Amino acid sequence: MTEVLGIVVLVCLGYLLVTNLVYVVLVAIAAIENGVRRNETSSEDYGMLASSRFTIPVSVVVAAYDEETAIESTVRSLLALDYPEYEVIVVNDGSNDATLARLRDLFELEPYEMFVRRVFATEEVCAIYRSAEHPNLVVVDKANGGKADALNAGLNVARFRYVCGVDADTVFDRDALLKGMRLVVQDPARVIGVTSHLTIARDPEQAMAAPPGKRPIDGSPLLAYQHLDYLRAFFNNRLAWSKLGFMLCSVGAFQIWRRDVLEEVGGYSREFTCEDIELTFRVHERFLREGRDYEILCLPDNVGTTEGPDTARKLVSQRERWQRVIDETVWHYRGMWFRPRYKSVGLVGAPFYLLTEVLAPAFEVLALVSLPLALVLGVFDLAVFGVMLLAIAFTNAALTACAILLDDLQSRTYRKRDLARLLLLAPFDLVLYRPLIVWARLKGSWRFLRGDKAWHKFERNAREAPA
């Protein structure tokens, strides 16, 4: 019995060691990519891009469902973007709250008939509104069909050849589109998709009110740990994936796509719990299968702040959904695993997801059961266990510190004292935050196995009333 237990514990520790080694390699690659992008950004002329008629126009599509508290700040930030030519299409996906009424009141909407292309089948569009105040704002009111369906309805209305799908709970920097489009403008034939770094706050509007360099990081440890999670995901992972040619998740909160690519692959799919990661996989699969030259990039530029759940219950609900969609997508595209035809996506990216995301809950359960048992049965000495925990905590903390460093080198966004707080919080992630994520992942995996595809949207945070 103890021998078996010992082997199980060793397998769990081996898994941990291997995944962390992979992360260290990715961090090294991400650091190089961040350095390249930083130098590239410093030689960019955003003023020229913002005024040039050769900067490619973009349709920004916002999918909104029950977003009455967040929609105003999102749309206002989009209407204030510094970009030569763009339109904002807000799709009200059959909200049950006052989302549409607020939009109507705030932006002087009037109904107009528009004969749009029906490239993608969607739920019925009830009405289309234009703003008397902002000529580049269109609001589509449609029957509820989920986020993917709402984005497809927005694509039908979109006039331009690039579309940027964004979330309705995110507040954007004025130059978000310029940052996102700068590499597309250089090589529109190859760069078919771009995503960029977003940060998190309980109230994004408040967080974005401060100028860069003085921007606060939410005081709540739960939000601070989510902030760290985002930093690690973007700076330690996605930058490296982008460099290695397997950017596997163009995040829903900010994803730029060439419209003809979306048309070619059939738009956003309603068959999955979330739309973003699956679409990215589908585009990779299609382009690699056909041997086409393309790039999907992740940039380190901070383009906005999205709303993060402010209670553990909401966080678990969000993260279990993320786990489910990862499981659904990786399983659906299992034909790409380890296939040389799919290059780095098939040989590295998909197996990486399999190892670090899909299989993680299984190892976590195994570790949760076997480690205490091993302690009780004396397979492990308590002191050894303590040293091991410290090693895991500081490995995690070092990786986190690296993400903080890469972010600060790139954007210099946050206050010094907040950076110091994040650095000090990092070693305690293992005991204060990770258990929640483990629980969410277990729930998500269980629901995936049961075939649950419901969205389980987390309730929006209460925000301060506008002055």
Next chain:
Amino acid sequence: MDALVLRVAILVLALALPAWIALSLAVVLGRLRYDRRLREARVDELRPREAARLIRRARGRPRTEWGRWRRVAALTRLARAHDLAAPSLLHPVLADPDPRIATAAIRSLGDLGDEWAIEILVAALRSGSAPRSRIAAELERLAPAPGLRFAPLLRDADPAVRFWAATLLGSYPELAQENLIALTWDRDPNVRAAAVETLGTRSGDAVGAATLARLDDPAWFVRVHAARAVGHVLGVAAAPSISRLLADEQWWVRSAAKDAFRGMGSDAVPVLLPVLMDADPFARNGAAEVLQDIGFVDALALEQPDSPLLERIYEAGGEGLRDAAEHRAEARRPSRAARAA
């Protein structure tokens, strides 16, 4: 097993703990240094020692991508500060095999902006050594200085060069009109589209005739530019010709035709009314949509809600157009009554 796990854990800890401390110090100290320089307003300032360091870096021949980008960043700072060493240092970077690095050098040429830089930008436009859209953006930024150099490019053998030359001439309404008219018959459809688009910013009978002829171009994107150009050049005189495009098979062309009509405003109404009875549904609802967008439907709905003409528009535009118009009219009525009072 204890011993093995302990050894590995200690090894990992011995690496991770100093790494965490070092990285944390790097964050805090790096930020303190940056903030100090920001307070002293020295972030963008180029001091002699710094300039010398940047020149050394720009002279290097780095092999790694990172190193090459550091070199470009150094060059950019030197060019923005108009350092005398910048032009000679830029030359080798322009020939970098990585197009993104060559593009960054192109941007620096735009910062320099002198005759020498313009000469190199035009040569790069010709050779395509960097993305032509970025070269064109820099050349446009330097207007009017490069204008006279574009006309000869209209005769270049490479259609991409002809395309960009025709496009860039959009900022020079007095230059190369005859050549541009000739290019509306170019064998390359992209060149025809660019020539028509540029001619759309000009005026005159010859320009009008040239753009009108392209409404029947076999390439749909040429028809898109032609519809918009003809609308600008000939105005309502071109409306009957543009109305044919409301039934075009391509959505982009129909959309451009509608844009052209919207630009004409109420002058377009007499041409659009007969289209409401067209056999093609795209033409019918396109005409109704434009009448809605230019305010004609709203005016009728308020002044003559029972008019047969309004009914005809509703029939062409469908129930959606009717509902939207009635909703708008309803919303406006009280305010008009209040104004009258």
